[in-house]
Amino acid sequence: MIDFIDIVYGLAWGDEGKGKISNALAKDYNYVCRWNGGPNAGHTVYVNGTKFKTHIIPSGIFAGKPSIIGPGCVINIEKFFEEIRGLRAAGFDTSLVKISPNAHIITENHIEYDKEHLAHLGTTSQGIAPCYSDKMLRRGRRAIEMMESQWIWDGVLSGSVLCEGAQSVWLDIDHGDYPFVTSSTTMPYGACSLGFSPKKIERLIGVAKIYDTKSGVDPLFPETLWDDPVLDQIIQQGGEFGTTTGRKRLVNWLNLDKLIDAIRISGCTNLIINKCDVLNKIGVFKVIHEGKLVEFPDLTKMNDYIDDVVFEQESDVEDIIYSGSPEGLEFNYTK
Ligand code: IMP
Ligand code: MG
Numbered sequence: 001m002i003d004f005i006d007i008v009y010g011l012a013w014g015d016e017g018k019g020k021i022s023n024a025l026a027k028d029y030n031y032v033c034r035w036n037g038g039p040n041a042g043h044t045v046y047v048n049g050t051k052f053k054t055h056i057i058p059s060g061i062f063a064g065k066p067s068i069i070g071p072g073c074v075i076n077i078e079k080f081f082e083e084i085r086g087l088r089a090a091g092f093d094t095s096l097v098k099i100s101p102n103a104h105i106i107t108e109n110h111i112e113y114d115k116e117h118l119a120h121l122g123t124t125s126q127g128i129a130p131c132y133s134d135k136m137l138r139r140g141r142r143a144i145e146m147m148e149s150q151w152i153w154d155g156v157l158s159g160s161v162l163c164e165g166a167q168s169v170w171l172d173i174d175h176g177d178y179p180f181v182t183s184s185t186t187m188p189y190g191a192c193s194l195g196f197s198p199k200k201i202e203r204l205i206g207v208a209k210i211y212d213t214k215s216g217v218d219p220l221f222p223e224t225l226w227d228d229p230v231l232d233q234i235i236q237q238g239g240e241f242g243t244t245t246g247r248k249r250l251v252n253w254l255n256l257d258k259l260i261d262a263i264r265i266s267g268c269t270n271l272i273i274n275k276c277d278v279l280n281k282i283g284v285f286k287v288i289h290e291g292k293l294v295e296f297p298d299l300t301k302m303n304d305y306i307d308d309v310v311f312e313q314e315s316d317v318e319d320i321i322y323s324g325s326p327e328g329l330e331f332n333y334t335k
Contacts, residue, residue: 032060042243
């Protein structure tokens, strides 16, 4: 019997620091689940001061919780086992990781097609879109055919469940900046594909960043942004290089208009804004609001302004957390 579901998901273009948040929360739940994407994702988490990078394995693994890869995910078997070996060597109990029998498998052909035909969209070259295409064409290979039974999930969830999103609202196949999107449902309603009633959802924990970034091509992020020396300082200070691709990300000031839209269409109840320390180090504080740049003397004034704008909207947001330190965050919603 499921008591309740909380969902952590991204409100921007990915790379908001979702991994840090779900890792901080995981210990309070019975299950941690991924519902979308595959090795295109990159989660960076710190566990007792050591940095770990995962791509497909849910962060429940770091908290010793059953970690489920849902039917809406896509798996690169080789990369999956690479990750398993790394985690096992670091002392984590990898027998907790289970994969839905219905998850689809990425093949060499998918990766080749991605590299050859989709580079102009700035994809991660992991074979994501071709794999989801074959799934929709109903000719894909699934985990049940390709993986040993010890890895296959029995479909059971119980108690409290944390779902962690990969990619984010503006990369969603239906709501994002198509075609500069990924091929899955990044919106939190996609979590229901794991097999539970939407009525069980309690918190929709939306993660944003105090500035915007895009990894890969997008007309909303013209390459001229790279010419701005202050934005370049943010790239360096914030380490804005892709976890999966190593590419330098395009950076812009936080677009509050987009953030408000993302909050509204996804139903965010708890907003977390990450990486505030980066702006503090640079000492320049700006947002884009109603299409115009607004500048502030310090972070507190900027946060007050964001609070006012967000709470003024007719949204479900109950609280806003501003977060700095990259190494983790001690908080929970469940107590
Ligand atoms: P794909 O998911 O590899 O097809 O890439 C499609 C778009 O989504 C590209 O712009 C990628 O840079 C972006 N993308 C995919 N996964 C992530 C992620 O985990 N973080 C940030 N951007 C991502
Ligand atoms: Mg990421």
